[in-house]
Amino acid sequence: MKLFDLFVYNTKFDITKNIIMSTSNFSISEYHNVKEINDRLDKLINQPIRPVSRDKMAAYIEHFEKNCLKSKEMITEAMNYIPGGVQHNLAFNYPFPLVFTKAEGAYLYDIDGNRYIDFIQAGGPTILGSNNPVVKGKAIELINECGPSTGLFHEYELKIAEFICKHVPSVEMFRMLGSGTEAVMASIRVARLATGKKKIIKVGGAYHGWSDQMVYGMRIPGTGRFDAHGIPRVCTKHTQEVFPNDIKALKRKLRWNRLRGGTAAVILEPVGPESGTRPVDFAYNARVRELCTRYGALLIFDEVVSAFRVGLSGAQGYYNVMPDLTVFGKVVAGGYPGAGGLGGKKEYMSNLAAGLQGAKKRAMVGGTMSANPLSSAAGYYTLLEIEKTDACAKAGRAGDRLTKGLQELIEKYNLPFVAYNQGSICHLETSATMFVKINMKRPWTLPHALKEVKARKHMMEEMGAAYMAEGIVTLAGSRMYTSAADTDEVIDDALARFERVFRNIEPAN
Numbered sequence: 329m330k331l332f333d334l335f336v337y338n339t340k341f342d343i344t345k346n347i348i349m350s351t352s353n354f355s356i357s358e359y360h361n362v363k364e365i366n367d368r369l370d371k372l373i374n375q376p377i378r379p380v381s382r383d384k385m386a387a388y389i390e391h392f393e394k395n396c397l398k399s400k401e402m403i404t405e406a407m408n409y410i411p412g413g414v415q416h417n418l419a420f421n422y423p424f425p426l427v428f429t430k431a432e433g434a435y436l437y438d439i440d441g442n443r444y445i446d447f448i449q450a451g452g453p454t455i456l457g458s459n460n461p462v463v464k465g466k467a468i469e470l471i472n473e474c475g476p477s478t479g480l481f482h483e484y485e486l487k488i489a490e491f492i493c494k495h496v497p498s499v500e501m502f503r504m505l506g507s508g509t510e511a512v513m514a515s516i517r518v519a520r521l522a523t524g525k526k527k528i529i530k531v532g533g534a535y536h537g538w539s540d541q542m543v544y545g546m547r548i549p550g551t552g553r554f555d556a557h558g559i560p561r562v563c564t565k566h567t568q569e570v571f572p573n574d575i576k577a578l579k580r581k582l583r584w585n586r587l588r589g590g591t592a593a594v595i596l597e598p599v600g601p602e603s604g605t606r607p608v609d610f611a612y613n614a615r616v617r618e619l620c621t622r623y624g625a626l627l628i629f630d631e632v633v634s635a636f637r638v639g640l641s642g643a644q645g646y647y648n649v650m651p652d653l654t655v656f657g658k659v660v661a662g663g664y665p666g667a668g669g670l671g672g673k674k675e676y677m678s679n680l681a682a683g684l685q686g687a688k689k690r691a692m693v694g695g696t697m698s699a700n701p702l703s704s705a706a707g708y709y710t711l712l713e714i715e716k717t718d719a720c721a722k723a724g725r726a727g728d729r730l731t732k733g734l735q736e737l738i739e740k741y742n743l744p745f746v747a748y749n750q751g752s753i754c755h756l757e758t759s760a761t762m763f764v765k766i767n768m769k770r771p772w773t774l775p776h777a778l779k780e781v782k783a784r785k786h787m788m789e790e791m792g793a794a795y796m797a798e799g800i801v802t803l804a805g806s807r808m809y810t811s812a813a814d815t816d817e818v819i820d821d822a823l824a825r826f827e828r829v830f831r832n833i834e835p836a837n
C-alpha cells in the first residue's frame with residue numbers, strides 16, 4: 329500500500345466509520361499474558377490427567393439416569409433415524425445427549441424440566457442472551473408480514489449491510505450467506521480470483537468450517553489431512569498450515585510459496601485458533617498483516633466467533649488491524665438460522681456481484697436461503713440491541729468475573745487446570761486434549777499420541793457431564809461463552825457449581 333493510500337485509508341477508518349471507540353465497548357478488558365498461559369498449558373499436558381473421582385463420577389452418571397429419563401428415551405429413538413442420534417458436533421454427548429425445550433436469557437431448560445446456566449450460547453451467536461425478546465418481537469413481526477423468505481430483495485438486507493459497513497472498519501461491502509462455512513468458501517474463492525494465486529495458509533488447530541479445502545490441520549496443529557476422510561487429496565492440495573503464533577514459520581511458508589506460484593490468502597481467527605484456545609500475542613495479527621502485504625497475499629480474518637462478540641467493530645477493531653476480507657457467522661444472524669457473510673474492500677467484494685452485475689467474471693456464490701428476510705432482520709435488530717445495550721462489554725465483564733473466579737478455585741484446590749479468557753470467550757482447560765503433540769512426520773509415534781488424545785478427550789467429556797449434572801452447559805466441557813444476560817448473580821451461582829466439581833477431583837499420584 330502506498331503512503332498516500334495508507335493516509336486515505338486511515339482517514340476513512342477514523343472519520344467516516346467512527347470506530348475509534350473507548351475500550352469499554354470491547355469485550356476484552358485486558359490482554360492476557362500469552363506466555364504465562366502457554367507455560368501453564370504445557371505443564372498441564374505434561375502431567376497425568378486428574379479427572380473427577382470415580383465415586384463422584386458414578387454419582388453424576390446416576391444423576392442423568394434418574395433425572396433425564398425423557399431425554400434418554402427421545403435420544404434412544406433418534407438413534408434409529410439420525411446418525412449417532414445427535415446432529416451438532418459440539419453437543420453434549422456423554423453419557424447421552426439431553427433434549428432442550430426452552431431457552432431464555434441466561435438459562436436453558438431440558439425436556440425433563442431441569443434448568444441449566446447456558447454457557448454454550450448456541451455455539452456463540454446469542455451474545456444478548458437466549459431468545460432476546462426485542463429480536464424475537466421483530467422476527468415475529470416480519471414473519472407475520474412476509475414470511476421468512478421470498479427469494480427477492482428485502483429492505484433488511486440493505487439495513488444489515490449498511491450497519492456492518494458502518495461499524496466494521498475494513499468492510500466497505502457485505503454479502504450475506506448461509507453459514508460461516510459458506511462464507512469461508514466464498515472468501516477463498518474471492519482471494520484466488522483477485523490474486524490469481526492458489527495457495528491458502530491457515531493456522532494449525534483452527535476450525536474454519538467443513539468445506540473440502542478447510543478440513544486440514546483441524547483441532548491439533550500439524551495434523552494436516554488427519555480428519556480429511558472422504559475428501560480427495562486434490563481438494564487440500566493448495567491448503568497449508570503453520571503453527572499458531574509462529575510468525576517466522578509463516579514468513580518461511582510465504583517465501584517458499586512465492587517461488588511456486590504464490591499465496592492467495594492467509595486465513596486466521598484474530599483471537600487465535602479455535603476461538604482463542606491457543607492464544608496469540610497481541611502483535612501477531614499486525615505482523616501477519618505486514619507479511620501478507622509484503623508477499624501479495626490477501627489477509628482473511630475469520631470473525632465468525634469474534635465479530636460482534638469482541639466488539640461491534642469486530643476483533644479487527646480491537647487489534648486495529650485491517651484484513652482484506654472478513655468472514656462473518658454466528659452473531660450476524662443473532663442466533664437465527666442463516667448465519668454467514670463476507671465483507672471487505674469494494675475492489676475484492678465486487679468479484680461477488682450477483683443479478684444484473686453478474687455478466688462479468690465473478691466468484692460463484694449462492695444459496696436459496698442466503699440473506700433471507702428473517703436472517704437479515706434478526707441480525708440487524710441483534711446488532712442494534714448490542715449497540716444500544718453495550719452487550720459486548722457486558723458479556724465481557726461476565727467472562728472476566730467467571731474466569732477470575734475459576735482461577736481462584738483452581739488455586740484453592742491446587743489443581744493443574746488453566747482458565748483464561750478473551751472477554752466473553754472463556755476457556756477452562758482441564759485435560760488439554762487439543763494440546764497433545766501429534767507428529768505426522770513420525771508415524772511410529774502416532775499410536776501412543778492417539779491413545780493420549782483418547783484418554784484426555786474422555787476426561788473432557790466427563791468434565792462436561794459433571795458440569796451439566798451441576799446445572800451448567802459448557803461447550804464440549806472446555807469452553808464457555810458468556811452473554812449480556814449473565815449477571816453477577818448468575819456467574820457467582822455458576823462458580824459455586826464449578827466448585828462442587830473441583831472439590832471432587834482425584835488427587836495427584
Ligand SMILES: Cc1ncc(COP(=O)(O)O)c(C=O)c1O
Nearest residue numbers: 507508509535536537630632657
Ligand atoms: C472460526 C469459525 N469459522 C467458521 C465456522 C463455521 O461456521 P458455521 O458453523 O456457521 O458453518 C465456525 C463454526 O463454529 C467457526 O468457529
